Amino acid sequence: MLANLFNRSIARISRKVPLRPILVIPFVVQIFGAVGLVGYLSFRNGQQAVHQVVDRLSHAIANRIDQHIQDYLDLPHLFQQIEAADIRNDNFNLDDFERLQLKFGSLIQLNDVVDYIYIGTEDGYFLGVQQLPNGETVVKIRNASTEPERVIYQLNEEGERLEPTQAKAYDPRTRPWYKAARQAKTSTWSPIYLSAHLGVLQITPAMPLYDNEGELQGVLGTNLILSEIGKFLQTLEISQSGQAFIIERSGELVASSTTEPTIIETQGQKKRLKAVNSENLLLKFTAEHLSERFATLNTIQQTQQFSFRRNRQRYIVQVSPFRDGRGLDWLIVVTIPEDDFMAQINRNTRTTILLCIAALGIATLVGIQTARWVAKPLQQLNAAAKQLAKGQWDATAIALDRDRVDEVGQLSRSFTWMAEQLRDSFASLETKNSEMQALNAALSASEAQLRQFLNAIPTGVAIIDRDGKPYYINQTGQELLGQGIVEVNPPKSWRAIYHAHLAESEDLYPYDRDPVAKALAGVSARIDDMEIRRDNQILPLEVLGTPIYDEEGNIAYAIAVFQDITERKHAEAERQQLIEDLFEANCNLELALDEQVQLTEATRRFVPNQFLQLLNKQSIVEVELGESVERFMSVLFTDIRGFTTLSEQMNLEDNFQFINGFLSRMEPAILENNGFIDKYIGDAIMALFSHSPDDALKAGIAMLKKLETYNHTRVEAKRPLIKIGIGINTGNLRLGIVGGQFRMDSTAISDSVNLSSRLEGLTKTYGIPLLISHYTFAQLNNPMDFALRLIDRVQVKGKVRKVAVFEVFDADPPELHDAKLKTKTIFEDGLLSYYRGAIEIARQRFNECLQIFPDDTVAQIYLKRCDEFHTKV
Structure with a gap:
């Protein structure tokens, strides 16, 4: 409908416009439109590609900042939990400074990470130990002998106090960290405040300490200097001029990737810098847009990504909330100028515009010349046609360009030929009128020829008059019917004379379905179920x-x-047989499909569903080599x-049954705690837990x-006991598909x-069954829910930094479990003395542990x- 309306409109316009503009304008518009569309699509595709890159870069940077801050803030709470547990177990007196x-x-x-740990009491007393940036260690004390002042002493290498270096009035109960913990009544964060000693911004994770009657005894605090977060932000590779910063909900800066200080001095007083007052223009513009x-x-409760314009530049911003579950509520902001990525695309756009203008000019000149070249001979044809219409037969005398080889030249030659033909036609018209009479005579002779034509047709043709009697049957028809014209009386008896039967029956063909009878009644009809039976043939x-x-x-x-359709009937029979064969083949395919479905279900036992879900795949068929996710x-x-010693005592079949018996008993413990098995390595198991480290523990x-239950059955069967070692660590993993063209496998790869x-191997060294790293310990929802103790700080093979190692003894027999709990504080005191270099004190503590619990293998070590x-020595 719309297409027809458009065509009619174009036709009406073209009738009123000369030929030359019609030829030039569409040509120019097409060139301009094509070049312009290519340039626009190039610009848009480039811009979309840049936006996708910037989006992924913003997400990656924000996630990296989030993970770093989480790790940086978790460790102080870990130390506070250790100290609070010792204090609650009456291992320390708050007055024993x-x-x-x-x-x-x-x-x-x-x-x-932590360089300052301190405690303040309800009596106003204070004790803090701090390692200064220059490497010196000081202790800060306020007690009955120093109040109202807090005295700072420098410590020597043996931890002994030297002469005081500073004394200043100080009351911990008035500090922000003490007030925050008193009000929250649980572990919390203080507001960000100015350090009374170093004059820098810091924040304190504070934990209130209560006695058995629920009375507040004091507050345990650990200082974190926020400039350390800023140093990390400055190491990020964002873009040429991109920035990242962290702000509180009030808009005050916590840290930024710039070198600008987060403290300003106004009228002799230091105060925190708000992002909107920053001297860095990109940071200032972003903060102002957030406010607008x-x-x-x-109101920002989830990650937001948007863009804004300022000073004719476009900036892409991602804002991500950061919450740690203990009171912190910050915003991580990443801002990237679009020009960092769009410069080349803008240069290409300007080049495209210039090319479009040049192409338009060239197309216009070419179109004008082409229109002149085409229109001139058409104008000559137009003039000649007008003269010919007036009866001037010498119109061909007009100079027409008949030598051209294109369509215009062909049109000129055709017009000349047409004019000559018209002239000749009028001249021979009278001659043709006389010839018409001779033609009528020839028609009579043509009737005989027509009969010959009908006889030559390879299809039967029969003509029946209005009374139903055969009038003519051609040669092919006589051969099919077996005889020629036979007088029929009455007319309906012709079906019996020519033996016309209904297919696959002994009855003559019904008269009411006979196509000849219908044709005599004025209705055309076609049938293919008639059979002629003669000479034992059908x-x-x-x-x-x-x-x-x-x-x-x-x-x-x-x-x-009519025609013989014997071959077609045979083809139809073959087609029906083919359909039946195809149906049978389809049934076989369905059986094969069922077998394939069962095979797919079986493969899930080799590649866990959880692994496929982490790769965002529904089926093992979708997995390809090299796919991975972090x-x-x-x-x-x-x-x-x-295991080697055990396997030497068994034959190969017993070995196989032993391993399956062991693995089948261990598997449910992993699955019931939201884990899945990545792989079996002989008698070893590697399992992954994506929800929480608590599940792995x-x-x-x-x-x-x-x-332990399995060993009971082995003892009854007089078989040796089995011992295992378990190591658990937490961190970033790369999960994916490795292998080659003909063999692939799922796996997880990382230092974690x-x-x-390595931790599993250390269980043999310490003679204990279960070890975890401090990375796992720091991620536990509540470490107090488990029976564990710090046993060492080791540098495992292949690692540069030392790793704190914790023993988990919840599964130990009751007597061992209770003995380790009873000696936990004495053991950890000995451990700290050992690492401090007080070997004799450490020796005394470990002897005390072994007097209570002689089988403590770690204390023995x-x-x-x-x-x-x-x-x-």
């Missing part, structure tokens, strides 16, 4: 009956055209101790308990996997280390 000083100093030496876009920053026929009318519209004849997960690695404990294997130290 000497012992608290020793404990705080040891913890600072164990890490690279959102009524308040508190000829299937297709018959078409058509009525023939005279000049008055009455039926004069009926023509029946996830933050926990890895559990376990192995049978002394619970699975390891459950495996040890199931092993290697570290879990440390006692041996103390003896070796004295031997070396």
Whole structure:
């Protein structure tokens, strides 16, 4: 409908416009439109590609900042939980500043993040141990002998106090961190505040300490200097001029990737810098747009990505909330100028515009010349046609360009030929009129020829008059019917004379379905179910009956055209057989499909569904070599101790049954705790946990308990006991498909996997079944839910930084479990003394542990280390 309307409109316009503009304008418009469209699509595709790159870059940077801050902020809470547990177990007295000083100093030496641990009491007393940026260690004390001042002492290498270096009025109960913990009544964060000693911005994770009656005794605090986060942001590779910064919901800066300080001094007073007041224009513009876009920053509850324009530049911004579950509520902002990526695309766009203008000019000149070249001979033809219409037969005398080889030249030659033909036609018209008479005579002779033509047709033709009597049957028809014209009386008896039967029956063909009878009634009909039976032969026929009318519209004849369709019937039979064969083949295919479905279900036992879900795949068929994804997960690695010795006592079949018996008992413990098995490595198991490190720890404990039950049955069968080692670590993993063209496998690759294997190996060294790293410990929802203790800080093979190692003894027999709980504080005190270099004190503590619990293999190891130290000295 619309197409027809458009065509009619174009036709009306073209009738009123000369030929030359019609030829030039569409040509120019097409050239301009094509070049312009290509340029526009090139610009848009480039811009979309840049946006996709910037989106992925923003997400990656924000995720990296989030992970770094989470790791940076988790460690102080870990130390506070350790200290609070010792205090709640009455291992420390809040007034015993000497012992608290020793404990705080040891913890600072164990890490690279926390450099200041302190405690304030309800009496106003204060004790803090701090390692200054220059490497010196100081202790800050406010007690009954120094109040109202807090005195700062420098410590020597042995931890002894030297002369005081500073004394200043100080009350911990008035500090922001103390007030925040008192109000929250649980572990929380203080507001960001200015350090009273160093004059820098810092924040304190604070934990209130209560006695058995629920009375507040004091607050335990750990300082974090926020400039360390800024240093990390400055190391990020964002873009040429991109920036990343962190702000509070109030709009005040926490840290940024610029070198601008987050503290400003106004009228002699230091205060925090708001992002909108920053001297960095990109940071300032972004903060101003956030204020304009959102009524308040508190409305940002999930990651937002948007863009804004300022000073004729476009900036792409991602804002991500950061919450740690303990009161922190910050915003991570990443801003990237679009010009960092769009410069080349803009240059291409300007080049495209210039090319479009040049192409338009060239197309216009070419179109004008082409229109002149085409229109001139058409104008000559137009003038000649007008003269010819007036009867001027010498119109061909007009100079027409008949030598051209194109369509215009052909049109000129055709016009000349037409004019000559018209002239000749008028001259010979009278001659042709006389010839018409001779033609009528020839028509009579043509009737005989027509009969010859009909006889030559390879299809049967029969003509029946209006009374139903045969009038003519051609040669082919006589051969098919077996005889020629036979007088029929009455007319209906012709079906019996020519033996016309209904197919696959003994009955004559019904009269009411006879196509000849229908044609005599004025209805054309076609049938293919008639058979001629003669000379022990059956000829299937297709018959078409058509009525023939005279000049008055009455039926004069009926023509029946018929042909032998024996071959077609055979083809139809073969087609029906083919359909039946195809149906049978389809049934076989359905059976094969069922077998394939069962095979697919079987493959799921080799590649876990959880692994496919992490790769965003529905079926193993969709997986391709090299596909991978990064996830933050926990890895559990376990192995049978002394398996080689056990296997030597069994034949190959017993070995196989033994391994399957062991693995089948361990598997449910992993699956019931939201994990899945990545692979079996002989007698070893590697399992992954994507929800929580607590799941991995619970699975390891459950495996040890199931092993204890399994060992009972082995004892009854007089078989040796089985011992296993379990190592658990948490971190980023790369999961994917590795292998070659003919063999692929799913796997997980990272340092976290290697570290879990190293931890499993360390269980043999310490003689204990279950070890976890401090990375797993820091991610536990509540470490107090498990029975664990810090046993060492080791540098495992292939790692540069040392790793804190914790023993988990929930699955130990009750007597061992209770003994380790009873000696936990004494053991950890000995461990800290050992690392501080107080070997004799450490020796005394480990001896105390072994007097209570002689089978403590870890204490035995440390006692041996103390003896070796004295031997070396």
